[in-house]
Amino acid sequence: MHVERTFTVSRSITEVFDYLSDFEHTNEWDPGTVETRRTAGDGGLGTTYSNRSQFMGRETELTYETVGFTRPTFFACRGINKTATAIDSMTFSESGAGTRIDYRADFEFKGIAKFIAPIIVPRKLESLADETVDQIIKTLENPATS
Numbered sequence: 797m798h799v800e801r802t803f804t805v806s807r808s809i810t811e812v813f814d815y816l817s818d819f820e821h822t823n824e825w826d827p828g829t830v831e832t833r834r835t836a837g838d839g840g841l842g843t844t845y846s847n848r849s850q851f852m853g854r855e856t857e858l859t860y861e862t863v864g865f866t867r868p869t870f871f872a873c874r875g876i877n878k879t880a881t882a883i884d885s886m887t888f889s890e891s892g893a894g895t896r897i898d899y900r901a902d903f904e905f906k907g908i909a910k911f912i913a914p915i916i917v918p919r920k921l922e923s924l925a926d927e928t929v930d931q932i933i934k935t936l937e938n939p940a941t942s
């Protein structure tokens with residue numbers, strides 16, 4: 797199951813890539829994130845993060861690893877725990893005076909969640925994707941964001 801969104805912000809491609817590829821910034825732009833902190837690496841391929849998120853009233857922890865990093869055009873991070881694997885990927889391209897962001901989040905559920913998730917999760921994911929895009933735009937359009 798996945799969600800996709802495409803949107804544009806009025807910041808340079810390098811600024812946008814540098815900000816969003818530092819997954820610790822999910823603390824600022826991901827409405828589901830409770831806390832993300834880097835646990836190893838320099839921010840490039842193989843960098844790992846500990847993430848606590850809240851979704852549908854439940855808190856969960858995932859270990860994320862940067863699995864795609866081509867500055868300034870592509871970033872992907874894979875999160876894993878016992879019930880799910882999530883892959884967040886972003887492709888960046890110049891668009892006029894700003895940057896176009898193609899955002900995709902893929903989810904694979906495990907165990908019993910694999911059977912329940914397709915029934916109850918899709919609408920919640922769509923809503924969360926919309927909130928995430930709104931928050932990314934709000935954060936990146938703020939001149940104080942660096």
